[in-house]
Amino acid sequence: MLVYLIRRLLWMPILLLIIALLTFAIGLYGPGDPIQQRLGTRSNPEAVARLRAELGLDRPFLMQYGEYVGKAVRGDFGESITLFPGKPIRELLAGRLWVSLQINLVALLLGAFFGIPIGIVAALFRNTPLDYFLMFGIVLAISFPTFVLLPILMWLFIEQIPLLGVGWGGLLSSKAILPISVLSLGPLAVYARQTRANLAEVLEQDFIRTARGKGLSETTVLLRHALRNAMIPLITIFGLMLGGLVSGSFITETLLGIPGIGRLGVDAFYARDYPIIMALTLLIAVGYAVANLLVDLLYAYADPRIRVQ
Amino acid sequence: MFQQRPPVATQRPAAQGSAAWRRFWQRYRRNKFAVLGAVIVLLFVMVGLFAPWLAPYSYTEQELTNTQAAPSLAHPFGTDRLGRDQFSRLIWGARTALIVAPATVIVGLTLGLVLGSAAGFFGGWVDQLVMRVSDVLFAFPGLLFAILLAATVQPRIEGWLSQYEALKPFVRSGYAEFFVVIFALSMVGWPGLARLIRGQILALREQPFVEAAHAIGVPPWRILLRHLLPNALTPVIVSVSMGLGGAILAESTLSFFGIGIQPPTASWGAMIFANFSFWRQPSALWLVWAPGLVVGSLVFAFNFIGDGLNEALGR
Numbered sequence: 235m236l237v238y239l240i241r242r243l244l245w246m247p248i249l250l251l252i253i254a255l256l257t258f259a260i261g262l263y264g265p266g267d268p269i270q271q272r273l274g275t276r277s278n279p280e281a282v283a284r285l286r287a288e289l290g291l292d293r294p295f296l297m298q299y300g301e302y303v304g305k306a307v308r309g310d311f312g313e314s315i316t317l318f319p320g321k322p323i324r325e326l327l328a329g330r331l332w333v334s335l336q337i338n339l340v341a342l343l344l345g346a347f348f349g350i351p352i353g354i355v356a357a358l359f360r361n362t363p364l365d366y367f368l369m370f371g372i373v374l375a376i377s378f379p380t381f382v383l384l385p386i387l388m389w390l391f392i393e394q395i396p397l398l399g400v401g402w403g404g405l406l407s408s409k410a411i412l413p414i415s416v417l418s419l420g421p422l423a424v425y426a427r428q429t430r431a432n433l434a435e436v437l438e439q440d441f442i443r444t445a446r447g448k449g450l451s452e453t454t455v456l457l458r459h460a461l462r463n464a465m466i467p468l469i470t471i472f473g474l475m476l477g478g479l480v481s482g483s484f485i486t487e488t489l490l491g492i493p494g495i496g497r498l499g500v501d502a503f504y505a506r507d508y509p510i511i512m513a514l515t516l517l518i519a520v521g522y523a524v525a526n527l528l529v530d531l532l533y534a535y536a537d538p539r540i541r542v543q
Numbered sequence: 544m545f546q547q548r549p550p551v552a553t554q555r556p557a558a559q560g561s562a563a564w565r566r567f568w569q570r571y572r573r574n575k576f577a578v579l580g581a582v583i584v585l586l587f588v589m590v591g592l593f594a595p596w597l598a599p600y601s602y603t604e605q606e607l608t609n610t611q612a613a614p615s616l617a618h619p620f621g622t623d624r625l626g627r628d629q630f631s632r633l634i635w636g637a638r639t640a641l642i643v644a645p646a647t648v649i650v651g652l653t654l655g656l657v658l659g660s661a662a663g664f665f666g667g668w669v670d671q672l673v674m675r676v677s678d679v680l681f682a683f684p685g686l687l688f689a690i691l692l693a694a695t696v697q698p699r700i701e702g703w704l705s706q707y708e709a710l711k712p713f714v715r716s717g718y719a720e721f722f723v724v725i726f727a728l729s730m731v732g733w734p735g736l737a738r739l740i741r742g743q744i745l746a747l748r749e750q751p752f753v754e755a756a757h758a759i760g761v762p763p764w765r766i767l768l769r770h771l772l773p774n775a776l777t778p779v780i781v782s783v784s785m786g787l788g789g790a791i792l793a794e795s796t797l798s799f800f801g802i803g804i805q806p807p808t809a810s811w812g813a814m815i816f817a818n819f820s821f822w823r824q825p826s827a828l829w830l831v832w833a834p835g836l837v838v839g840s841l842v843f844a845f846n847f848i849g850d851g852l853n854e855a856l857g858r
Contacts, residue, residue: 377843382835
């Protein structure tokens with residue numbers, strides 16, 4: 235276990251370095267010259283060269299990459315080039331990250347809060363009309379992507395019945411209802427389906443029969459024997475969703491005008507502001523890598539069979 | 544990576560012949576939603592295949608005096624901002640989806656099958672290499688990766704193809720964009736499949752029938768092809784079916800970022816995003832709903848087919 239942990243910890247920085255390298259290469263060789271974007275296409279070539287030198291974009295690739303990584307480790311992601319010229323990206327990220335984290339975290343928790351009970355009910359009433367109805371609804375909900383649901387919901391709840399609004403007024407304002415409910419659909423569906431599948435499988439196991447056979451009440455069998463075993467794989471899912479927390483809301487934030495990371499990413503992409511895109515990619519990758527590590531540790535904690543290996 | 548319990552594989556050797564098909568169909572048929580899903584998909588395949596004969600108008604034909612028209616007999620789904628018949632564009636969009644989704648899944652599946660089974664079968668540095676590369680691709684936010692890849696690769700591939708005089712009409716026709724989209728999406732898709740297959744192979748490798756095959760001197764490649772892979776396929780088939788729906792969604796999402804299939808080629812995603820910022824106008828709503836419902840019902844169908852396959856092929 236310890237060897238495994240050390241290997242994992244050593245691999246993580248390498249993984250992040252590779253990701254940084256990939257992002258950096260794509261950014262550098264990507265389409266659309268950010269300098270041209272900032273100065274316009276009919277700019278003076280001398281001015282272009284001067285700005286390029288000023289921003290250090292004329293140096294060899296590895297030098298630029300090395301400097302970038304060195305600064306990124308200290309939380310300095312450079313400056314925005316086109317979207318907010320000259321603004322440090324750290325400043326741009328701070329407030330927006332918090333907004334995105336709030337809505338996504340609440341959506342994730344809500345999804346688990348409703349999804350797991352739905353999955354339990356469906357598993358207990360397996361292959362009955364109730365199960366079919368629940369699963370039908372769940373699949374329906376995930377089949378319609380955000381970009382289809384949102385315009386419909388927005389038209390209904392903002393234009394027709396003006397209950398909700400666009401923009402951002404904090405987590406407790408009514409404006410947060412729409413993004414959170416749309417974003418919670420995905421996690422909800424995943425939780426409901428996974429819980430149903432896991433619980434259905436566990437309920438078939440011999441130890442459940444034993445538990446029933448020794449006269450335990452159905453509630454005890456479910457809560458202490460079945461559910462606890464069915465929950466283990468859900469840790470993985472929760473962890474991975476936690477890691478991918480901010481990457482899930484590009485479209486939702488853009489459409490609803492929420493000043494979060496997702497919207498910043500979309501704007502940066504349109505403006506070809508690579509430093510911002512790179513910072514976001516790294517941020518998401520770090521989140522993912524850390525979440526992955528935590529999941530493995532939690533897993534070992536929750537499932538003694540793995541600890542032994 | 545994280546210790547996911549590998550799905551339990553069917554242990555008996557893959558049955559052969561029409562009896563197996565009949566049994567499969569009998570079990571598949573029991574899930575009514577799965578049958579409905581298959582019917583929906585079949586319908587879309589037909590629509591895509593026969594698009595030129597089914598569509599009342601061409602997908603580029605504009606009626607400039609009749610833009611954003613409400614549904615009528617002449618235009619059952621109305622016309623879009625440029626006066627094109629929405630119904631015809633929906634039909635042509637089925638063709639786009641029918642090219643992109645299977646091609647993406649086939650490329651991803653081939654990569655996943657080869658790399659995943661190599662990793663599981665040979666172990667050692669092969670396994671390390673494949674798994675570490677998949678680590679990187681996993682940690683890279685998938686959507687962002689596809690977007691960056693498509694944005695970087697698109698001009699290059701098109702430039703490269705345009706060098707050849709014979710291919711120029713092909714590039715101009717817009718079909719070159721399909722390669723970009725398929726490439727970007729399958730790059731995001733293969734690591735999941737590779738891991739799934741690797742897990743299966745690892746679990747199967749320890750089975751007595753594989754040991755027996757080794758013992759009687761079956762060559763390794765034959766063990767892999769005839770004994771391991773056929774038994775590892777059930778979860779792969781299921782995930783391929785879900786992946787088809789996922790590819791359609793992902794292609795639409797690429798349209799949101801303005802990359803991928805470009806107008807005037809009809810793509811459902813592009814149709815949604817062309818109108819989606821005008822959500823306050825009832826006419827735009829209609830233009831978003833129609834392709835949205837189409838995308839949704841197809842994804843829905845693939846999800847249920849996946850469920851049905853899982854039940855029919857499982858133990």
